Amino acid sequence: MTGANDILQLDRAHVWHPCTQMKDHEQQPPLEIVRGDGSLVFDAAGRRYIDGISSWWVNLLGHAHPRLTRVLQEQAATLEQVIFAGFTHAPGARLAARLCAAAPGGYAKVFYADCGSAAVGQPRKRRFLSIVGAYHGETLGALSVGGLALYREKFAPLLLDTLLVPGPDCFRCPCQQTRATCAAECFAPMQAALDAHAADLAAVFIEPLVQCANGMNMYSPVYLKKLAAACAAAGVHLIADEIAVGFGRTGTLFACEQAGIAPDFMCLSKGLTGGYLPFAAVLVRDLQTFDAFYGEHAEQKAFYHSHSYTGNPMACRLALETLDILETEVLAALPARITALQHVLASLAGLEHVGETRQCGFIGAIELVAARAGKRAYPPEQRTGWQVYRAALRRGAILRPLGDVVYFMAPLTIPLDVLEELGAIARDSIREVTER
Ligand SMILES: Cc1ncc(COP(=O)(O)O)c(C=O)c1O
Structure with missing residues (x-):
C-alpha cells in the first residue's frame, strides 16, 4: 500500500x-x-x-x-479500441454524423485526432495567419499559429512562418466602445493583412469570442462576422478553434453560433468527452478539401496522416453521451x-x-x-x-x-x-x- x-x-x-x-x-x-x-x-x-x-x-x-462513467464502462467492456483505418464502429460513425449536424451551418466530414493540439493540424498552402495572444496548442504546428510570446519564444527557430496580426483587446483598447459594438477599429489590422497577403495564405486561425489562454480576452461577435466575410472575400480558409469555447461554454453549443458564421474548419476537443478522455475532432464544412485528397490509389493523394488513437470508441461513446446530456439537461x-x-x-x-x-x-x-x-x-x-x-x-x-x-x-x-x-x-x- x-x-x-x-x-x-x-x-x-x-x-x-x-x-x-x-x-x-x-x-x-x-x-x-x-x-x-x-x-x-x-x-x-x-x-x-x-x-x-x-x-x-x-x-x-x-x-x-454517473452517465459518462456508465457508458465508458460499457464501451470498455465491449470494444475499447480498434484501428480506424480500414475499420469503423458505431460510436465513431454516429458521432461524426451528430457533430456534422450540430455545428452551425452543417458540416460534411469529421477527422478524429487525440488532443487539441493535434486537431489544429498541418499546412496545405504556405502560410497561416493568427492574432496576437492566440493559443492553439503545443505541437510545432499548433505552436506556430500561437501568438503568446511565453510559449513561442524558446522554440521560435523551429516554427512555421506565421503572420501574426494585432487582434481585439477590449481591456486595453483605446477605442472605448463596449464589447458588444466594438470591432470596427480592432478589425483594421486583420483586414490590412488579408488585403496584403491573401494570395499567400492557407488559412486564418481564430479562437471564437474568447482567447482563453490570453487572459480570457473576450471580444465581440462582430469581429468574427467581419472575419468570416473578409476570409470568404479573400479566398482564405477560416479555421475556428472551439477547443476551449465549444460545448456550451459561451452560452451556446458553439461560440460561432453567436456570430452566425460557419467557418471552413472547426477544431473541437476538451469538453468533447466531458473531460474523460483525450480526444479531438476536426469538422470540415465542404467537400473541396476532402476532394483534394480523393482519387485513385495511383494518384497518391490520400491524407496519409493519423494518430494511433484516432476514433477511439470509448472517446466517441463519451462524446455522444456528452452531447445527449448537454442537449437534454444542461443547455436549458x-x-x-x-x-x-x-x-x-x-x-x-x-x-x-x-x-x-x-x-x-x-x-x-x-x-x-x-x-x-x-x-x-x-x-x-x-x-x-x-x-x-x-x-x-x-x-x-x-x-x-x-x-x-x-x-x-x-x-x-x-x-x-x-x-x-x-x-x-x-x-x-x-x-x-x-x-x-
Ligand atoms: C483554444 C485551444 N486550442 C488548442 C488547445 C490545445 O489542446 P491540448 O492541450 O488538448 O493539446 C488548447 C488548450 O488549452 C486551447 O485552449
Whole structure:
C-alpha cells in the first residue's frame, strides 16, 4: 500500500509536471487528488476543492458523472479500441454524423485526432495567419499559429512562418466602445493583412469570442462576422478553434453560433468527452478539401496522416453521451447559471484592485491591477494572480490564474450554491492578497 507521503516522494523523484516551474514544488508540493464528484475534487487528506476551472477547461459536466462513467464502462467492456483505418464502429460513425449536424451551418466530414493540439493540424498552402495572444496548442504546428510570446519564444527557430496580426483587446483598447459594438477599429489590422497577403495564405486561425489562454480576452461577435466575410472575400480558409469555447461554454453549443458564421474548419476537443478522455475532432464544412485528397490509389493523394488513437470508441461513446446530456439537461439550465455568474462577478467588480470583470456565457474573468487609474498592471514578479490561487486553494477552491487574471470556468453543472461559494472564496482571496 502506498501512503500520501510516498506518492509525493515518487512524484518529486520522477514526475515532470506540465506548465510548471518545478522548483516551485520545493515550497509547495503538488496536491494529491484522489477522487472527484460533480464540481468537487478531494485530496488525500479528505479536503474538498471546488474545481473552478474545470481542470484546465476539460471537465464540462462535473467529475465522475454517473452517465459518462456508465457508458465508458460499457464501451470498455465491449470494444475499447480498434484501428480506424480500414475499420469503423458505431460510436465513431454516429458521432461524426451528430457533430456534422450540430455545428452551425452543417458540416460534411469529421477527422478524429487525440488532443487539441493535434486537431489544429498541418499546412496545405504556405502560410497561416493568427492574432496576437492566440493559443492553439503545443505541437510545432499548433505552436506556430500561437501568438503568446511565453510559449513561442524558446522554440521560435523551429516554427512555421506565421503572420501574426494585432487582434481585439477590449481591456486595453483605446477605442472605448463596449464589447458588444466594438470591432470596427480592432478589425483594421486583420483586414490590412488579408488585403496584403491573401494570395499567400492557407488559412486564418481564430479562437471564437474568447482567447482563453490570453487572459480570457473576450471580444465581440462582430469581429468574427467581419472575419468570416473578409476570409470568404479573400479566398482564405477560416479555421475556428472551439477547443476551449465549444460545448456550451459561451452560452451556446458553439461560440460561432453567436456570430452566425460557419467557418471552413472547426477544431473541437476538451469538453468533447466531458473531460474523460483525450480526444479531438476536426469538422470540415465542404467537400473541396476532402476532394483534394480523393482519387485513385495511383494518384497518391490520400491524407496519409493519423494518430494511433484516432476514433477511439470509448472517446466517441463519451462524446455522444456528452452531447445527449448537454442537449437534454444542461443547455436549458445554462441561462440561470450565466445569470448567477453575472451576480458573482458584480460582487467582485468593486474591489479596489479589480480593473475589470468580464463575462462571456459561463466564462468569467477578473483582471487584477495595481491601480485602477490607467489600468496599471502589477509587476509580474509579484505573481499576484498566483498568490490569489494559493489563497483560494487554502480556502477550498481551484482558481489557477492566467497571469493576473483570475477566472471562472467551472463545470456547466455546478450547483448554484457552490458557484456562490466559489465567488466568496475568490473575493476573500483577492482581498487577502491585494489589500494587505
Ligand atoms: C483554444 C485551444 N486550442 C488548442 C488547445 C490545445 O489542446 P491540448 O492541450 O488538448 O493539446 C488548447 C488548450 O488549452 C486551447 O485552449
